[in-house]
Amino acid sequence: MKKKLVILSGAGMSAESGIKTFRDSDGLWEGHNVMDVATPEGWHRNTELVLDFYNQRRRQLLEVQPNLGHLTLAEMEDDFEINIVTQNVDDLHERAGSTNVLHLHGELLKVRSTKNATAIQDWTGDLVLGDLDVKGNQLRPHIVWFGEEVPALEQAMDLVEQADYVVVIGTSMQVYPAAALIDFAKKDCLLFYIDPKPASIPNLRNKLELITMSASEGVQFLKERLTAIS
Structure with missing residues (x-):
């Protein structure tokens, strides 16, 4: 499985x-x-x-076109059951080939x-x-503008609750309610954070592995890392 x-x-x-x-x-x-x-x-x-x-x-x-980070995530569907919860309003994940993309903040x-x-x-x-x-x-x-309800939030929470691994890419996780999503991860869920300048994420219950790289480099590194431990 x-x-x-x-x-x-x-x-x-x-x-x-x-x-x-x-x-x-x-x-x-x-x-x-x-x-x-x-x-x-x-x-x-x-x-x-x-x-x-x-x-x-x-x-x-x-x-514009999807970058190597988008494309690598799509390729990883061969080995993992992947759900992408994005704060982005672009369609670059979909254009790269990812099949399960949930947009928290709408779509351009x-x-x-x-x-x-x-x-x-x-x-x-x-x-x-x-x-x-x-x-x-x-x-x-x-x-979804500031002050408006985030309709996809509950579905995003459910996805995080079921995850074996949660990966944060290119976001400071400072904007609520999206920032609260990692709090729904299971206690044994491993967290990864890909960002060249990662922000501090306070009060984490889970083990966090920092990958201080760009999205493209970091996702390639993540692919190798998860393949090794899965």
């Missing part, structure tokens, strides 16, 4: 593909205050700004109705004012 491996991936996972990390050191996201482009209040205050912001992100995503290549959060549809072009759902309601990016 294959061991169960859960990957918790963040912005550092996609950085090598050319996707900028969520916020730069100055607190801005692509030159914008996140409160203006990633909150319901920002949406109501300046809808066109928000639409344009995500249109630019969507165009950028379509120009999807939109949804402003009146019905379950009315979701694929979207690869620009989204503008006047793009409506079948009932005539404006469509919005399918992104």
Whole structure:
């Protein structure tokens, strides 16, 4: 029986593909205050700004490719039962070939109705004012903004609870509620943390192995490490 491996991936996972990390050191996201482009209040205050912001992100995503880290995780499905829980809104895990990907914060290549959060549809072009759902309601990016519920959180908790190994890649695990996920790991679950500059994770019950490498290098190292101990 294959061991169960859960990957918790963040912005550092996609950085090598050319996707900028969520916020730069100055607190801005692509030159914008996140409160203006990633909150319901920002949406109501300046809808066109928000639409344009995500249109630019969507165009950028379509120009980049999965990196070696994404591709190696997909290859590891031959040997492990892998579930990826990602804070990223890109589709690079899927494009690399990973088959079980749960997006905590939504997906850039999807939109949804402003009146019905379950009315979701694929979207690869620009989204503008006047793009409506079948009932005539404006469509919005399918992104979980600050202050909004994270619908996939409970499913993510269940996956972590069942894991034999949990691997944190490219995320500081400082943003809640996602940061609380590792607390659901079994006592005998081994934790791995791949990041060239790992943050401190306080109050861990589980054994943690640090891999201070980039996502691509670290996932390759992880593959060899898990193959050796499994």
